[in-house]
Amino acid sequence: MQEVKENVEFLFLEYPRKTDVSKIVNDILEVDADLIAISDYSWNHKKICDTLNILSVEGKLPKILIGGPNCSGKQGEEILEKYPIVSCLVEGEGEPAFADICLALVQDKELFINSRNCVFKDINGQIVRPNIGHRIELLDDVPSPYISGIIKPRPSPVFYETNRGCPYRCSFCYWGNGNSKVYRMSLERVREEMEFFAKNRVRAFWLADANFGIFPSDAEIAEIIVDVNKQNGLPFKSVGVNWAKNSSDRILEIASIFQKGGISCATTIALQTVTTKAEEFSKRYSMSPYKFMNLLRSADKRNIDTYTDIIIGLPGESLEDFLNGIYIVTSSLVPSLKIHQLVLIPGTEFYDKKEQLGLLTTADVVTEPVPDAEKSDYYDCTVMSNPLLKVEDMKSGRYFMGIVHFLHNHNLGQMTNHFLSKYDITNKEVFLFMNDVLQNDELLSSNENYQDFLFELKKIFKYFIDKFGVDDNQYMMTISHSIWFKTNQKTGLKENNTPILKAFIHDFYTALCEKYDCCRSQEEKLLLHEIIEYNLLIAPKPSWKPKDSYEFQYNVHEICSDLKNTVLNTTDLLEGKKNTKSGNITPWVDLPKIIAKETKKLMSNSYLESKHYTISYVVKNPWGIPPSKENIDWLLNSKSKHCVVHPLVSKIT
Structure with a gap:
């Protein structure tokens, strides 16, 4: 959105896992931002909680928005109850929510009430989800974080998804929870990003789809990766894959494509x-x-x-x-x-x-x-x-x-x-x-x-x-x-x-x-x-x-x-x-x-x-x-x- 590009300044902070919490807190306070957005996953949840505990005793703070898999359902509600300094959670895909929030910020409107996929407390202190369940139906609509420079194509492996969603509802897995319909990226977009990775000499990938190999056209994606690799002097050496849960001959076909193209790959x-x-x-x-x-x-x-x-x-x-x-x-x-x-x-x-x-x-x-x-x-x-x-x-x-x-x-x-x-x-x-x-x-x-x-x-x-x-x-x-x-x-x-x-x-x-x-x-x-x-x-x-x-x-x-x-x-x-x-x-x-x-x-x-x-x-x-x-x-x-x-x-x- 042009209005957001012209009026919002973004600063991306990322830290190694062993970074001391005090440094993260100091950086948040020094930035003096209007909004702090944090991604919460299992591997960083404890550090985020420690950060919130310290921020809770500080004075005036920016609005804090937390998204990621760890914010869903019961644990999301526990976060809102335990940490009053958290203004809002994003439950589900973050891009729709963040686009709406940034636009509201520019227009000086309430940030969360009309924003998609947002969970927050209403004026009565009750947790509400007024606008949940929005999905991106064509992943091409999301600009490439790699080509745009937001995420560096290093170090390997680069995590890369060609689709989102999972048709299965395994009780131990988050993927299919509310995301049973699978939405995909075009083959043209895949080729564009693969060529970018090849030029940047990326050595290894992790295909982070929930079920790579579930679609017949996933074999075409493998062919694209192999073709781009050959045209650029074989920089890609290996690929890790979250294979389709219902394993079939298709996953072996795809593994053969990678293998023949000189890219090592193990199949589950x-x-x-x-x-x-x-x-x-x-x-x-x-x-x-x-x-x-x-x-x-x-x-x-x-x-x-x-x-x-x-x-x-x-x-x-x-x-x-x-x-x-x-x-x-x-x-x-x-x-x-x-x-x-x-x-x-x-x-x-x-x-x-x-x-x-x-x-x-x-x-x-x-x-x-x-x-x-x-x-x-x-x-x-x-x-x-x-x-x-x-x-x-x-x-x-x-x-x-x-x-x-x-x-x-x-x-x-x-x-x-x-x-x-x-x-x-x-x-x-x-x-x-x-x-x-x-x-x-x-x-x-x-x-x-x-x-x-x-x-x-x-x-x-x-x-x-x-x-x-x-x-x-x-x-x-x-x-x-x-x-x-x-x-x-x-x-x-x-x-x-x-x-x-x-x-x-x-x-x-x-x-x-x-x-x-x-x-x-x-x-x-x-x-x-x-x-x-x-x-x-x-x-x-x-x-x-x-x-x-x-x-x-x-x-x-x-x-x-x-x-x-x-x-x-x-x-x-x-x-x-x-x-x-x-x-x-x-x-x-x-x-x-x-x-x-x-x-x-x-x-x-x-x-x-x-x-x-x-x-x-x-x-x-x-x-x-x-x-x-x-x-x-x-x-x-x-x-x-x-x-x-x-x-x-x-x-x-």
Whole structure:
């Protein structure tokens, strides 16, 4: 609006997260503005509250407007009640509200009464919402904050949305709350901004749509990004995506477009839970195992990175339910399983029904303070308990988050675990035994080579389990770092930890087999040893230098390839839709049984004997430069970082 441009001066203040509150307060007072507008999100909410507490004791203040997801619903009303210095909240999209408020400011009118999407107190002190629910139907109407210079296209990743809204109403998510209709940006606008990013040498993006891939034309957006990248010397290296919740072949198609264009991208095959009652509470229903396995198989054929998510703490799910979900999902050979604690986001159904659902958060149960520098962005609203999952259960669940990350996500035991199906040992037994090792100092205590490593690993697990509210990302990255690196006590430099890790993994699986009284013959022990060796060879190992060749007595490369294909091809044995003869689709609980049955059938003595001959492999490790501690887990999802094994020579003996 020209009238606003000519008469309103805007000053943008942004601060690093660690900025002291006193500086923010001083800046607000020194600016002497007519209006202070603040964006309130979970990661900065506490700092905003601290700022408001200090401003509340000051004298004359400007009008304060707060917007963002944290201002919606119940929490928004609590902000207005607790902080009288807050004049108004914006509930919903901020652009319509801010345009109206700025125009009213120029025209010297009441700022909020006639402005869209504004929540405030009327003359009687009652909270009112007289003009709520306005949406921007064409995102092109909002000038680009990047091209206009309001937001700098640095540092990476740049957060970028091509649409707004979400058709789903998941109880734990804010996106679909009042925004069920999805409005979009034109392809022309996308290209214009992508060309701007390319010229400014942006390296990474995060496509922040709620469901990228939900529309057929999202593939066109991927094509535009790839085309602009090629025309400008390939500045774009990677893209993160909030993929469509109902995963489909379209997301694999889009991931292939990025991959062929030289832009790395991992795809989410979304789950959240496989517990029926938790699905009902969450209003978030998982795809069938048939569809899940079909997508995994298709992604593997296209060499596309995939992962899935599971939430712990959902109403309707106990610790046993959650652990069973882990065993079920990891049996599928999904490359990575990311586990998140449930967070109560303001404006969501779970947040508003916290007491009714019997949910307790970190703020309700923490007795020992956590240093601010270690707190998660969602510290106060991270769920620690529900009626079926108590605080001690959450501790156990957090232990298993680390175990899954250690053994499964780092691919230290995926193939070994499936091989052990031959002896009726499942992922469940493997994970439970790892839990025993971490909590029992007597187990695996004989080998001095890895005692320091094991001690450090136990210390990491214990710290993060005992310290409620410490950032889970830090938990996972600290585990990752301890897996691959050790610190030289004399020089203080980090060194490769692979030899120590190998010794531990071998002893771990040997002790597991002793517990279950299997792999007793020399040939069985040899084969187990070689399967473990191969599994460790293919795991992503930063800065590890392979030998010229590796000799095996079994063709473990073919064995593990056949194992993998057997798991992924269980799709053909699953019921994919309701059938009058067979009843409902195959339930999730049956998936591990079907996979175990097929892998056990494959691992017959005659099959293994046919693979018993001397063979040598050459191994290529593409991950030559060790990543920083902060980046190590981002790189885990990239297949280009996994070691590649090729047969060198073979000889029948």
